[in-house]
Amino acid sequence: MTLQTIDEDFTVCKFPADALVDLSLPFLFVGKTDHELSVVLPSAAVPDSVLQREDDWKAFRFAGSLDFSLIGILARVSSVLAEHGISIFALSTFDTDYILLKKEHFSKALDFLKAEGYSIQPA
Secondary structure, eight states, X not given: OEEEEEEEEEEEEEEOTTOOOOTTSSSOEEEEOSSOEXXXXXXXXXXXXXXXXXXXXXXXXXXXXXXXXXXXXXXHHHHHHHHTTOOOEEEEOSSOEEXXXXXXXXXXXXXXXXXXXXXXXXX
């Protein structure tokens, strides 16, 4: 399976429930519940209205489209990284899954995944 790195620094943010989100950004993940509005976006695009932020995330995605019937895709990656003490922040879209890791672990994580047979495709 091929993993594609993304040449972007990301920030995980918490916003007021009524915040406006710039949908024109190249990467934007929004999670809204009855308790919060969380947004993952490029670090350079974080607006002043942010309530809390967690910086220094890097990401990769699974190349191509993943069929909904596939089982264990995220579990396998998260297991490999957990064995090495690396936590992940996983996000899914209709087509594929994205894995965010703290910058300090990103290179090592890719090395561990490569050793497990994953192909790494640079951004």
